[in-house]
Amino acid sequence: MKVYTMPLIQTPRGTLWVADHRLTDTPPILLIHGAGGTHLDWGMPIRKLSNLAPDLNGHGRSLGEGHLSLNDHADDLIALLDALHIESIPWLGIAWAAPLR
Numbered sequence: 840m841k842v843y844t845m846p847l848i849q850t851p852r853g854t855l856w857v858a859d860h861r862l863t864d865t866p867p868i869l870l871i872h873g874a875g876g877t878h879l880d881w882g883m884p885i886r887k888l889s890n891l892a893p894d895l896n897g898h899g900r901s902l903g904e905g906h907l908s909l910n911d912h913a914d915d916l917i918a919l920l921d922a923l924h925i926e927s928i929p930w931l932g933i934a935w936a937a938p939l940r
Contacts, residue, residue: 850918855893856900857919862889871916872898873934880933893919909935
């Protein structure tokens with residue numbers, strides 16, 4: 840069963856918009872778009888998996904002016920996962936987002 844929500848999630852580092860496509864019976868994957876992209880950069884087949892696909896700070900529907908540092912985006916994602924009470928999650932990144940750790 841799919842539960843779809845697309846909320847703005849407030850974190851200590853700012854507000855991020857998240858396409859929340861978590862399945863109730865499957866752990867989600869965090870999908871991270873590349874520079875200048877949005878959650879829509881992920882093709883429909885992968886978006887049908889249990890996933891969380893945020894628009895990074897300054898991208899798409901997320902608020903903020905963006906970051907120049909990958910570390911800042913990584914810190915935003917950690918804050919997002921903390922706000923959602925997710926301790927661990929597998930992730931996929933496109934382009935510059937791929938090496939985030």
